[in-house]
Amino acid sequence: MTIPQQAAQSRRRPSLMTVLKLFIPSALGILIFFVPVTIGERTTILLDHMVTGARTLLGDFSGFYALALIVAGAVYPLAKGYWNRSLTERIFTLLKLAGVAAALMAMTGWGPGFLHEPDMLPFLFERLVIPVGLIVPIGAVFLALLISYGLLELIGVLVQPVMRPIWRTPGRSAIDAVASFVGSYSIGLLITNRVYQAGQYSAREAAIIATGFSTVSATFMIIVARTLDLMSVWNLYFWLTLLITFIVTAITVRLPPLRGMDNSKSDGEPESIPGKRLSTAWHTGLAVAEKAPSLPRSVSINVREGLVMAISILPSIMSVGLLGLLLAKYTPLFEWLGWLFYPFVAIWGLDDAAALSQAAASGLAEMFLPALLMAEADFVARFAAGVVSVSGVLFFSASIPCILSTSIPLSVGRIVVIWFIRVALSLLLAVPAGYLALAVSGG
Numbered sequence: 191m192t193i194p195q196q197a198a199q200s201r202r203r204p205s206l207m208t209v210l211k212l213f214i215p216s217a218l219g220i221l222i223f224f225v226p227v228t229i230g231e232r233t234t235i236l237l238d239h240m241v242t243g244a245r246t247l248l249g250d251f252s253g254f255y256a257l258a259l260i261v262a263g264a265v266y267p268l269a270k271g272y273w274n275r276s277l278t279e280r281i282f283t284l285l286k287l288a289g290v291a292a293a294l295m296a297m298t299g300w301g302p303g304f305l306h307e308p309d310m311l312p313f314l315f316e317r318l319v320i321p322v323g324l325i326v327p328i329g330a331v332f333l334a335l336l337i338s339y340g341l342l343e344l345i346g347v348l349v350q351p352v353m354r355p356i357w358r359t360p361g362r363s364a365i366d367a368v369a370s371f372v373g374s375y376s377i378g379l380l381i382t383n384r385v386y387q388a389g390q391y392s393a394r395e396a397a398i399i400a401t402g403f404s405t406v407s408a409t410f411m412i413i414v415a416r417t418l419d420l421m422s423v424w425n426l427y428f429w430l431t432l433l434i435t436f437i438v439t440a441i442t443v444r445l446p447p448l449r450g451m452d453n454s455k456s457d458g459e460p461e462s463i464p465g466k467r468l469s470t471a472w473h474t475g476l477a478v479a480e481k482a483p484s485l486p487r488s489v490s491i492n493v494r495e496g497l498v499m500a501i502s503i504l505p506s507i508m509s510v511g512l513l514g515l516l517l518a519k520y521t522p523l524f525e526w527l528g529w530l531f532y533p534f535v536a537i538w539g540l541d542d543a544a545a546l547s548q549a550a551a552s553g554l555a556e557m558f559l560p561a562l563l564m565a566e567a568d569f570v571a572r573f574a575a576g577v578v579s580v581s582g583v584l585f586f587s588a589s590i591p592c593i594l595s596t597s598i599p600l601s602v603g604r605i606v607v608i609w610f611i612r613v614a615l616s617l618l619l620a621v622p623a624g625y626l627a628l629a630v631s632g633g
Contacts, residue, residue, distance in 0.1 A: 204476045212340040212479035219335030223377075224368065237332065237377075241324045253297055256315070256323045260286075260293045260508060263501030278602065282506060282594065289505030292512050293319070305512070309519070309562065314511045317558075318588060319504055322376055326503070329377045330496025334488035336365070337381055344475030347467060357402070357436070358443045359395045367403035367436075375589050378404040380499055383596040384492075389456030396598045397451055401608045402439030404593075405583045406557060414579050417561040418572040426627045427576060434623060435581040438615045445611060447604045502595035503588065511587030514555025527551040530610070534617040535574075538625075542571035546621075550578045550613050554606070556587040573624035574617065581616040584609040 222236045229239050245252050264286040267273035273283040295301040296315035305311050336342070346362030353361045362385065370378030379400055386396040406414075411428060412421075420427045442448060482488070517523050528548030535543040535550075545567065552559040557579050564575035584590055590605055 204480075208476055208480045211482065212344070212475050215335040215339040215485065216341035219332060219337075219341065222332045223329075223336060237325070237329055240328055241321065244324050244328060245320065252320050252324070253315070256320045256504065257293050257297055259323050259497075259501050260319070260504045261290055263503075263505040264290045266498075266501055278594070282591070285509040286505035289508035289510075292508040293505075296508075310515055311512065314508060314515070314587065318511065319507055322507065322588065323500055323504055326376045326380065326500040327493065327496045330380060330492040330499075331489055333377070333380060333492045333496070334485065337384060338488040338492075339482050340475035340478035341365070342385070343478045344471045347471035347474050350467075356440050357398065359398050360391065362390070363395065363399050363403065366399050370404045370407065375404040375406055375583075376499065376503065376592055379589075379592050379596060380492075380496060383499075383598065384495065387597055392451075392453045392455040393599050394448060394451035394453045395455070397600050397604075398439070398443050398448055400593050400596070400598050400600065401448070401583060401605065401612075402436075402442060403583075404589065405435060405580050406589075411576075411580055414558065414561045414576050417558075417565055418576045419565075420573060420576055423573075423627050423631045426630060427573065430623045430627065431577045431580050434577055434616060434619045435583070437619060438581055438612050441615055442608060442611050447607055451599075499592070499595060503592045506591030506595075507588050510591055511556055514586045515559075518552045518555050518559055524548055524552040524555070527554075531614060531617055534614050535621060537618075538621040540571060540574075540621055542567045546571045546574055547617070549575055550582070550617055553579055553582045553585055553613065554609055555585060557582065557585045557589075569628050570621060570624035573627050574620035577620035577623060578613060578616045581620070582609060582613045584612065 224235065226233050227236055227239065232239070232242075248255055264283075267279065267283045267286070272279060274280055292311065293315065295305060296311040299306060301311075342362045342365050345364060346360055348361060349364045350361040353359050353363055357363070363382075366378045366381050366385075382391065382396055382399045382404065385391050386393075391399070408428065411431065412424075415421050415424055415427055483491075525548050528544070528551040531547040531550050532543060535547050540546065542564075546564060549560040549563040552563060560575040560579045564572055567575070584593075584605055590602070593600055593605065594602070
């Protein structure tokens with residue numbers, strides 16, 4: 191919307207229906223995605239409660255549900271005919287077919303015994319595939335409330351002074367970042383992809399958000415903290431991890447390959463008149479609400495895209511995730527890769543520098559691996575491993591296939607380069623953060 195259009199609208203009093211259309215869906219979206227609610231003895235966001243309820247309701251059939259999505263995901267590129275449009279598509283189509291075989295083994299117990307150890311197929315299928323298979327479609331139902339009725343644009347204008355100079359992204363990207371931390375990276379990426387396809391993010395902005403903000407949720411951070419025995423310093427761990435993740439993103443956007451990506455877009459955020467930011471935000475949000483489609487139509491669009499994203503992600507999680515876990519457990523690959531990170535840890539004189547470096551490298555396969563490998567280490571090393579698990583953002587068992595399933599123009603090579611930069615910077619910041627947490631906690 192141009193400034194003259196905003197001025198014209200500001201002279202026209204909005205109808206009560208338009209105001210309600212802005213506030214009611216947006217308030218419901220905030221309640222479902224962002225507000226922790228206690229049900230029984232569990233406190234988490236309503237979306238997480240819904241996913242837990244759906245899994246409980248499905249019971250043993252949750253595995254068959256996930257298997258059906260995986261089979262659909264493997265067949266989808268073949269049915270649509272785009273499986274051979276590029277080398278990457280051909281490779282991932284084969285990996286998706288391999289994911290079907292892996293899922294069948296997880297369901298039936300068939301196959302070599304080492305694949306059925308607790309940290310292999312059972313971990314991938316029970317802890318990653320089923321939850322992601324539920325949270326993406328269920329989250330998509332309510333995503334329309336959050337992104338289709340003006341909230342995204344209203345908040346975007348308000349936080350422009352922070353987002354643009356620090357992270358070089360529009361103000362509306364703050365919603366993506368919060369959605370990832372309170373919901374999941376898959377929900378954050380779903381929002382990012384929708385906004386990018388609408389021409390409201392440039393390729394560079396979408397890539398920054400996908401690789402810098404779309405990390406694992408706060409609920410999964412609790413699992414990491416429990417594994418590393420950090421729940422006694424949960425608040426320190428959560429807020430320092432959040433801070434380090436966003437500091438690393440602010441640095442990474444100023445380095446290749448993100449710095450050189452295309453920054454053109456067809457529908458950018460309006461710039462506010464000096465001194466009238468609140469008024470501009472209000473009228474921008476109202477304009478979107480006024481033109482927004484009906485709720486059933488918005489929900490149907492989001493559910494369809496959510497299901498497509500779910501079936502695109504799940505087969506890759508099974509195959510690529512299993513490959514990564516096997517490489518971490520049975521080869522020295524991540525041990526060798528870890529030596530590249532050693533200088534970033536050794537500079538702080540940490541006793542567990544080599545082990546932490548190698549554990550951080552294993553996060554490329556699966557974000558939970560550093561926590562598993564460092565569970566018995568000293569406090570500072572455990573704390574740093576917990577931070578890097580989250581701030582690294584990118585891993586092959588889930589988030590990388592998820593990004594590759596979107597329209598965002600990021601190749602595997604670029605993603606790996608961004609991952610390396612993120613992990614190196616994260617280690618440089620996470621170790622002193624661990625010493626700080628140790629001092630504050632009186633350890």
